[in-house]
Structure formats: structure tokens, C-alpha cells
Amino acid sequence: MLTSLITLSLALSGFASPYKRSTSLSVSLSGPATNITSIDALKFTATVSNTGSKAAKILKYGTILDDILPTRSFTVTKDGETVPFTGIKLTVSLEDIDDFGFAVISPGQSVTVIMISTLFDSASVGPGTFTFAAVTSFQTANPKARLIDAASLDHFSVSSSSVDAHISGDLAKRDLPVLDARAVDICTSSSQKSFIDATSIASSYIATNRANSLYTAYYGVTSTSAIRVVFTTLQANHPAEGRTLSCTDTFRACSSGVITYTVISTTNMYFCILLFSEVPSTNLCRGTSVASRDVQVRTTLHELTHATSGTGDVIYSPVGGLKLSYTIFLIFEDSLTLINRLLSLERNKYILFIVESL
Incomplete structure (x- = not known):
């Protein structure tokens, strides 16, 4: 995804x-x-x-x-x-x-x-x-x-x-062209803002629960300190703290299948209409599975790590993800599952991205 x-x-x-x-x-x-x-x-x-x-x-x-x-x-x-x-x-x-x-x-x-x-x-x-x-x-x-x-x-x-x-010569950084000059850089409705605010709860939980059996299932003997940097950075950079969260497609990137995107140079995030067809976190207790990967806060957290820690994406497969070496620093961000204490899930959870900068 x-x-x-x-x-x-x-x-x-x-x-x-x-x-x-x-x-x-x-x-x-x-x-x-x-x-x-x-x-x-x-x-x-x-x-x-x-x-x-x-x-x-x-x-x-x-x-x-x-x-x-x-x-x-x-x-x-x-x-x-x-x-x-x-x-x-x-x-x-x-x-x-x-x-x-x-x-x-x-x-x-x-x-x-x-x-x-x-x-x-x-x-x-x-x-x-x-x-x-x-x-x-x-x-x-x-x-x-x-x-x-x-x-x-x-x-x-x-x-x-x-x-x-x-x-040599002209090396100045180029800004992405703004293709929708009428863009309003906020999400105004309560339904749009609710899932953004919920990320604070999720990132707080995952930042303080890392050295348990679920952690070792994914990271093996990899030091928790390197992984924790990403979790704590996510928590410290809650979306409300000075980052633009826009429900308008300013750069017209909401094309085929795109749910959200992050402009790396500014770390601003833009939400496409597909995001609002995803389900709230409470659905995890009402039949929605982690593997369905259609929970709004999960998607928001995922995209936020692109902005706060420069994470990148490797693969869209639970089996393929687990083939990655422990020596590559991995992050799984189904933190809502942790919040709901679904700690008995098997190892078929999605590993979603790799920290490129470590």
C-alpha cells in the first residue's frame, strides 16, 4: 500500500x-x-x-x-x-x-x-x-x-x-510547482481532524513498548536504541506541531490509487479522497483485520514517518517483508494493534518500510 x-x-x-x-x-x-x-x-x-x-x-x-x-x-x-x-x-x-x-x-x-x-x-x-x-x-x-x-x-x-x-554553477534547490493555487492547507471538518489527533495516542504507545517479544519477532537482536529513535521522533513530531496537514491536493499527486503523499523538502502531508474511505481505529475491535491495512490512523502514522525520519518503502507483502534481514533496520507501524493489545498476532503482519538513513 x-x-x-x-x-x-x-x-x-x-x-x-x-x-x-x-x-x-x-x-x-x-x-x-x-x-x-x-x-x-x-x-x-x-x-x-x-x-x-x-x-x-x-x-x-x-x-x-x-x-x-x-x-x-x-x-x-x-x-x-x-x-x-x-x-x-x-x-x-x-x-x-x-x-x-x-x-x-x-x-x-x-x-x-x-x-x-x-x-x-x-x-x-x-x-x-x-x-x-x-x-x-x-x-x-x-x-x-x-x-x-x-x-x-x-x-x-x-x-x-x-x-x-x-x-557547477546553478545548484539551487528547486521547489515543487504548486498546481492548485487555491489550496487550503488545513483539514477543517471534525471527521477529517479526528484521525489526525488519534496518532498522538498511537505514537506514544509504540515509543514506550519496544523491547518485548513482539519486538524481537521482527527485529531479532537489533539494538532497540536505533529503532526507538524513529518511534520517539514520531511521538515528538505530532502532526499538530507546526506541520501542514492538507486535505487539498496542492501538487495534484492524488492520482491512481494514491491515498496520501508527503513533500519531503517541507515534510508537509497531503490527504487524498481515498483516505476518507478507510475505517476508524475502533473498527479493529469490530472485525477489521490488521492485514486489511485500511485504518486511517495506520495510514497517517505510516506517512508521518516519511516526514519525521525519512523512511522509505520496500515491499507490499507480509511474506516478502519478513524475508528482509534483521541487519536492515525495519519498522512495523501497525501500532493500533498494540493499542488494542492484539499481541498474539502471528508473524504475517506487514513490515511496511525501512529506515534509509540508518
Whole structure:
């Protein structure tokens, strides 16, 4: 139910990953001249080819195929340091995604996308040689069947070369264009505000209950201190404390299947209409399961960690999530389950995102 982000560094790091190497997909990447004087010249062409015998239906969000929304299509580094991303991260309902969210590549065919990569704060690291690597960890669906849940997705990692460019001169950070100038940056109705206020209760509970059997089931022997940083940061940065929470789609990113999104450069959060079709936390005691992943506060907490701790998304599968190594710092955020003391749940709970910065 999230943007399918997994950085190239993770794919190549040797950590356990739910993504397997694809033998039928390939990616080629070409970039600008070796020396450029403005980040506006960062124009890239990526070609994804299908050499297999079957059509490939690939989820575009958060990959090199996403040439519409300002999601993270690249990993950018300079002298080994990751350049901060300034675009948006999405929370997505897989069941509500239509064909807009996918790229279908027939056997023997290719899809080429052209994009300008200004969604990184190059000024924060200064001029020099930057390395651009495409995000090529793909989630694929059956082209002939309706996507009904995360278990219907397959996960493939595709090799791709990187592109180096020496950038000097104009490195100033670019702001995302505001596409709805009439936006009102608040949620005004009581029904819209109630689930936002409820996140304080959830984050408080999870920040003080971490070294128990449920914790070790997910994190093993990983130190609680690193994980607790994210929980306490979430608690300290309750949405009411100076962060914009908007029920207006200011950046027009509420496209196919998108529930919420966060603008990383400002940490402001924007709620799409799909969020208000989700259920309140009280439904967890009235038949709604954790696996359904349609509780408003769960979604809000999930998105808030993007803003407060820079978390990113790996996979939409309970089984695949548990394949990730304990050495990768993971966070599960079904904290409402903890609040309702449903501590006997099996290990098929969703692990939703990885802390990229640790």
C-alpha cells in the first residue's frame, strides 16, 4: 500500500532482499554532458526492455518508469554521500490503482522515458561529480488479471549502469510547482481532524513498548536504541506541531490509487479522497483485520514517518517483508494493534518500510 521504493544501494549492499534478479528485464540509462552548469540540464533517458516471452506489467510509482509524479526515480550520491531527495513519497492502495499506475511492456518491446532530475538538494553538498543511478527494483503484476492484493505482486531487481555528471554553477534547490493555487492547507471538518489527533495516542504507545517479544519477532537482536529513535521522533513530531496537514491536493499527486503523499523538502502531508474511505481505529475491535491495512490512523502514522525520519518503502507483502534481514533496520507501524493489545498476532503482519538513513 505504499510507493515501491528500494534504493539501489540496498539492492547491491548484500543485505537480504525480497527482490530477485530479473532475467527478462533490462534497463539502460543515458544522461547529460559530463560537465554542466545548471541542474536544469539534468536530462536523463531511461529505456526499460522486455526480452522475455511474456508481457511485463510494472508498477511505475517510485521507479525510473515514473515520469509523471515527482517520486524518487534515482538515487544520487556525491563522494559517497547521499544527496537529499526533495520530491514526494506516496501511500498507495494497490486495490485502487488503475492502468495509469502501471507500464505494460510487451515481449521484445521497450519503454523509454525522459525526465529532468531536479528533485535533489544538490546545493546542500556543493559542486562536484554526482552519480545518478536509476531505481530499478520493480514490482510486477499479471497483465491479464486484476490486482487484488500485495500477494499478487512479484518483485524483481534489474541491473543498470549509473551516470556521472560534474555540476557547477546553478545548484539551487528547486521547489515543487504548486498546481492548485487555491489550496487550503488545513483539514477543517471534525471527521477529517479526528484521525489526525488519534496518532498522538498511537505514537506514544509504540515509543514506550519496544523491547518485548513482539519486538524481537521482527527485529531479532537489533539494538532497540536505533529503532526507538524513529518511534520517539514520531511521538515528538505530532502532526499538530507546526506541520501542514492538507486535505487539498496542492501538487495534484492524488492520482491512481494514491491515498496520501508527503513533500519531503517541507515534510508537509497531503490527504487524498481515498483516505476518507478507510475505517476508524475502533473498527479493529469490530472485525477489521490488521492485514486489511485500511485504518486511517495506520495510514497517517505510516506517512508521518516519511516526514519525521525519512523512511522509505520496500515491499507490499507480509511474506516478502519478513524475508528482509534483521541487519536492515525495519519498522512495523501497525501500532493500533498494540493499542488494542492484539499481541498474539502471528508473524504475517506487514513490515511496511525501512529506515534509509540508518
